[in-house]
Amino acid sequence: MSEDYCTIREAPTPPKADGPPYAECVQCRKPTEYPESYKGITLCPVCEWQEAQRTACSG
Numbered sequence: 085m086s087e088d089y090c091t092i093r094e095a096p097t098p099p100k101a102d103g104p105p106y107a108e109c110v111q112c113r114k115p116t117e118y119p120e121s122y123k124g125i126t127l128c129p130v131c132e133w134q135e136a137q138r139t140a141c142s143g
């Protein structure tokens with residue numbers, strides 16, 4: 085019997101910004117909810133969701 089499950093790697097969530105300027109989404113360049121000073125990958129809610137779908141279970 086084989087167990088078939090996916091391992092979802094939990095990525096650290098960037099802090100939410102209190103206000104503008106917001107960082108751009110690295111994929112679609114729309115403003116995200118994260119502060120511009122955040123050093124890292126910032127994704128807008130849409131891309132974040134798509135990324136989660138992509139990385140969750142592939143195959």
Ligand SMILES: [Zn+2]
Nearest residue numbers: 109112128131
């Ligand atoms: Zn985006």
